[in-house]
Amino acid sequence: MDVATRLAEDMFVPCAARSDIVEPELKDGAVHVLPEIAAALRQYTELGLFSASFDESLGGLGLSALVCSALYAQFAAANISAAGYPMLSNANARVIAAFGTQAQIDSFARPGIEGRWYGTMCLSEPQAGSSLGDIRTRAVKDGEDALGLRFRLTGNKMWISGGDQDISENIVHLVLAKEPGPDGALIEGTAGISLFIVPKILPDGTRNDVTIAGLNHKMGYRGVPNCLVNFGEAGGAVGWRLGEAGYGLKYMFQMMNEARIAVGTGAAALAYRGYMHALRYAGERLQGRRIGERSGNPVPIIAHADVRAMLLRQKVYAEGALALCFYCADLADAHGDMALQDLLGLLTPVAKSWPSEFGLIANDLAIQVHGGYGYTRDFEVERLWRDNRLNPIHEGTTGIQAQDLLGRKLLRSDGRALQLLRARVEDTARRVGAVAPLAEHGAALLGIFDDIDETLAALAKADPVGAFDNATWFLRAFGHAVVAWLWLDIAILATGGVDDDFRRGKLKACRFFFESELPQARAWLQIVNSESSAHSEMAPSEF
Amino acid sequence: MDVATRLAEDMFVPCAARSDIVEPELKDGAVHVLPEIAAALRQYTELGLFSASFDESLGGLGLSALVCSALYAQFAAANISAAGYPMLSNANARVIAAFGTQAQIDSFARPGIEGRWYGTMCLSEPQAGSSLGDIRTRAVKDGEDALGLRFRLTGNKMWISGGDQDISENIVHLVLAKEPGPDGALIEGTAGISLFIVPKILPDGTRNDVTIAGLNHKMGYRGVPNCLVNFGEAGGAVGWRLGEAGYGLKYMFQMMNEARIAVGTGAAALAYRGYMHALRYAGERLQGRRIGERSGNPVPIIAHADVRAMLLRQKVYAEGALALCFYCADLADAHGDMALQDLLGLLTPVAKSWPSEFGLIANDLAIQVHGGYGYTRDFEVERLWRDNRLNPIHEGTTGIQAQDLLGRKLLRSDGRALQLLRARVEDTARRVGAVAPLAEHGAALLGIFDDIDETLAALAKADPVGAFDNATWFLRAFGHAVVAWLWLDIAILATGGVDDDFRRGKLKACRFFFESELPQARAWLQIVNSESSAHSEMAPSEF
Structure with missing residues (x-):
């Protein structure tokens, strides 16, 4: 952590303002990033941070996700754009390491873990932002080799962070695409979607058929290029399927x-x-x-x-x-x-x-x-x-998270995850003791979780479409309840030990959250409970 | 209104994006603004809009504040920066017209009303942002002439919108400054502050002793230069006092x-x-x-x-x-x-x-x-x-507005303004009739104003410092209550006449405000009522 703090301060902070002004540039088909970001990341890699989260068997330091998360927070605070490259690359390599063949892991994950190659995730397309069933990138079988089933991909991806850059030796794109059915047509919906490993530079050293069609110019987060990436403009980008079809x-x-x-x-x-x-x-x-x-x-x-x-x-x-x-x-x-x-x-x-x-x-x-x-x-x-x-x-988006929480994670789940959360919340409420204000906070915490349960019970009986009318307010309230629980847990910790500024600050912060934030969470739940539907009844012409 | 809409679309909108990129520039002591903004404002002036809000006796069109406000909204939506010049200049000329001598009005307000000269307000200083008692700009008597008592001003003002530009022929600065007492020292606090008319170019055509020391580079609102203005670097800027001393x-x-x-x-x-x-x-x-x-x-x-x-x-x-x-x-x-x-x-x-x-x-x-x-x-x-x-x-700032509302306008007032507001709210509530949902909204509206009254009664009895602990939440809730009232008034209007999209939209919007916004206002009042004070009890070292 100390090394990370120093590196973040010495090399990540200084170029953060500059990378906001000197944006990535697309010139002759290649994206150029501020050299100071590359220098900071080289240092990051040399200190072993790039591979920190991977198992030793994969050449990593085997640090826990918790420690790596705290490390990431340091770098993100210092320079969110620069921190984005290893974050995405690590997640990319981890998918390949989890689902790839040994040959794929050796060829595509290991260079990523070493920090020599970076990775992207290619999901969205111009006509399909968050609606992945509508993607049209097509992957056609093209034989098989030591790296697995080989395909030729054609399609346009957008919003690709780090879709090209001049920092790493190579870029491993993980590309969602559809394998056409026997009739040559793409299957509707999400069922036919497979994932493909599409490197910028092929194992034989030649350039793959991957083109950067343009950059988006963002309001912030400017140190990472956001690319429109075209696959297969010259006939088909070579890719290997990761795991099973579909x-x-x-x-x-x-x-x-x-x-x-x-x-x-x-x-x-x-x-x-x-x-x-x-x-x-x-x-x-x-x-x-x-x-x-x-x-x-x-x-x-x-x-x-x-x-x-x-x-x-x-x-x-x-x-x-x-x-x-x-x-x-x-x-x-x-x-x-x-x-x-x-x-x-x-x-x-x-x-x-x-x-x-x-x-x-x-x-x-x-x-x-x-x-x-x-x-x-x-x-x-x-x-x-x-x-x-x-x-x-x-x-x-937040709206999509709200759908996920209320739908897949709650109303359409077996409810056990919420029960487990509830058990932990009750444990915290038990541990507050009988002294004010923590005792009152414990009661308030149980109260808001009771409100959440009641809300969910009502929504489960409601019209299944209308139940989602105020999903975003529900997400907000649920989030506040969870964070209230965490603050109370922190406050319990702060009551032990020395009575210093740090602990007094945590206790007052907890009290503040319960006094000034929780009443708002109750109001948001009330909006959900009132089944406020004026917006969903509004015809487009009435806006 | 039609002319304004066309002008806003034809000349204000097109340069809005460009003026965000090509910022005002300070070169050789003068500020240069995007020429398209000057062209838009010339057209605005030629159409008589610059003087629209002034009485005919002052060469204006004598339009009501209401109509002028609707005109301003058009231009502000189109290009908030460009609209800022006439807004500030009009307000400046209006102060001179209200409190100046005839000679001052003829010399400084009239060219402003005609749109040939623009105006600024010079209040803040580097050491005194919103705390105007702490200003140190000094105004020393320097005789008297046809324009009134003449002074020499020395001091540094900052955050001066339009402090310099190359659009208007001259700039009339209205400058807050202190006249030193008999001992030559400035009087502490706000009592000794007078207002001075300080033109960039003096009536004899020479440059006044006013220097632009720098520009602030803003996140937005970039079409208006935000200037550091130094008065009297070369001995004293000439200014005439407006109205009485103090x-x-x-x-x-x-x-x-x-x-x-x-x-x-x-x-x-x-x-x-x-x-x-x-x-x-x-x-x-x-x-x-x-x-x-x-x-x-x-x-x-x-x-x-x-x-x-x-x-x-x-x-x-x-x-x-x-x-x-x-x-x-x-x-x-x-x-x-x-x-x-x-x-x-x-x-x-x-x-x-x-x-x-x-x-x-x-x-x-x-x-x-x-x-x-x-x-x-x-x-x-x-x-x-x-x-x-x-x-x-x-x-x-919003925090300052909250102090003003809760302090000067409510707790330290005679209460008659709130009574008048309350009477108008009750009148609206009476007019909703007995049909849902408006009838319910009327009851909810009276309820939130009752809550406000109770809150104020409690705060009036509270510790006079602690009463302001949650002034910003009070402002927010009060604002929501006022806007709820206006929405209900709009809804009542919308229930008459033809049942069209426009009216249905207003009715649903009103319902939405009462269902989804008012519960939050109640929560904010609850924060005030709980006299939540964790933040004010927090020692700086505990944060």
Whole structure:
């Protein structure tokens, strides 16, 4: 962790502002990235961080997901774009390592684990953003070799982060595509989708038929090129199928789920960094007097209640989001325990969306604490806010996470994951003891989970379409309930040991969350419970 | 209105994106603005719009504040930066016209009303952002001439929008400064502050001692230069005092209050434009199927409940904010009625902050409706969001509006403005009739105003410092209550006449506001009522 902190500060922070100005450039078909990012990542790789999360048998350090998540948070806070390359590449190599043949692992995963090759995930297409059943990229059989069944791919992918760059020696694209049926037509829906390994440079050293058709110019997160990638413009890109036919989405979702938690962790890290900036500024900036005082010297703005409230909201959002993501990482480490993996599945849409939504609010508050300065490009908080705005969108929007949580993970599940969560919540509530305010918080925590149960029971009986009318409010409320639980757990820890600033701060933050955030969560549940449907009854012409 | 719409579309919209890229530039001491903005404003002036809000006796069109507010909304939606020049210049000329001598009006207000000269407001200083008692700009008497008492000003002002530009022939700075006491020292606090007219070019055609020390580089709102202006680097800028000594803040607050409502109107207009973009995109973009359907063609995303909810939230925020600002403009038109001016005073912090806060959320939702496209600079919604982010900051942050509302306008007032508001709310509630859902909304509306009264009664008895601990939540809840009232008023209007899309849309929007927004307002009041104080008890070292 110390090495990571130093590296993040020495090499990731300095180029973050510059990579916001000097965007990746597409020239003569190749994408060029700010050289300082490449230099930072070389150092990152040399220190063994690229392979840190992999088993020693694969050449990694075998660090736990929890530790790797904390490492990632450091780098994401320092430079979310630069941190994105290893994050995606690691997840890519892990899919190949999990589902590939030994030859595929040796040829495509190992160079990725070593950090010599980077990886992408190619899902979306211009006509099919999040609706993957509608993809039209076609994979036609082209024989078989030592690397497995060989295919020729043709199709256009978009929103491909790191779709090309000049940092790594090669790029391994994992491409969702459809194998045509016997009649040559693509099968409708998601069933016919397989996953293919499509390297930029083929094992024989020649260029594959992969072209960068253009870059998207983003509001933030600019150090990573976002590419339109065309496969097979010259007849067909060579790719090898990973695993079985028709299992493409299943395999890809391992990568997606890992990326979703990483998105949440990144959003939390950006929120935390903004909070640190706001905290420092609020302690230094002199402005105004305390209420009721009219003379004397100006006070640091942290003396003002409104500024403190803005800081404490940032703290509960940023630290709460980090706690949530680290909790998920810890569950991921228990990969043999299916019940815990189900719990992880339940929490994944929350870990993706809650930090993204509330981390963005934290960054907004960091700007507000800075006043006019926060709106200028001389202060990092404005960039953090722009960077963080991507997080509620990529790897599944908040709306999609809400559908996933309420549908697949709750209403259409066997309910055991929620029971397990509930048991853990009750355990926390038992451990609060009888002393205020924690005892009251424990009761409030059980109360909000009771409300959630009632809401779910009502939704289960409701019209199955209408049940999703307010899914996003449900996700928000559920997220707040989960984070309230984590804050109470933290507060219990903070009551033991020395009575220092750190622990007093955690206790007040917990109290703040229960006093100022939980009432809002109840209101959001109330919106769900009222089955408010004005929006779904609204004809398009009535808007 | 038709002329304004055409002009806004033909000349204000086309340069909005470009002025975001080609920022104002400071070269050899002068600020250069995108020429297309100057051309748009020339056309605006030629059509008589610059002087539209002034009395015919001053060479204006004598249009009401309400009509001018609706005109401003058009231009602000089209290009918030370009619209800023006449907005500030008009408010500046109005202050001079209200408090200046005839000679001052003829020399400084009239050219401003004609649109030949532009105006600024110079309040903040590097050490005194919002704390105006701490300004150190000094104004020393330097004789008297036909334009009044003449002074020499020295001091540094910052955040000066349009502090220099190459559009108008001259710039009239209205500068807050202190006249030193007999001992030569500045008087502490706000009492000694006067207001001075400091033109860039003096009546004899020579340059005044006013220097542009630098520009701030903003995240958005980039078509207006934001300047650091130094007065008196070469011995003292010549200025004439406006009105009486020591009344500077009082005079300036006429301009400030006008600007605050204009900020709200601009924020509402940006929200509305984002909404229009999102609505069009949601009707065109095909993606996914309806819940429960697995085959068939993709549907426009407006078919999805979550997208509709995001659109309807934008509608209730944008149209609600416009209704609020237009209501305030209508009150401003009744300038002879002191009771209505008090009501305007009560609503001003709401009209400034509610559109700024919720308009920004609307723009965030407009991005979200666009998905990944909304995060790219090819779609206007990302710029609208960045532009709108200034509005919760300038002309008094949201926190400052909250202090103003709860303190000066409520707890420290005679309460008559709130009584008048309450009477109008009750009148609306009476007019809803007995039919659901409006009848229920009427009861809910009275309920939230009862809650507000109870909250205020409790706060009046509370510790006078602690009463402000959650002032910002109070402002938010109060704003929601006021906008709920306006939505109900709109719904009552919509129940009469033809049953068309427009009216049905308004009715559903009203219902949506009561079902999905009002529960949140109740939660915010609950936070205030719980006297949540964890943040104010937090020592700086505990954060």
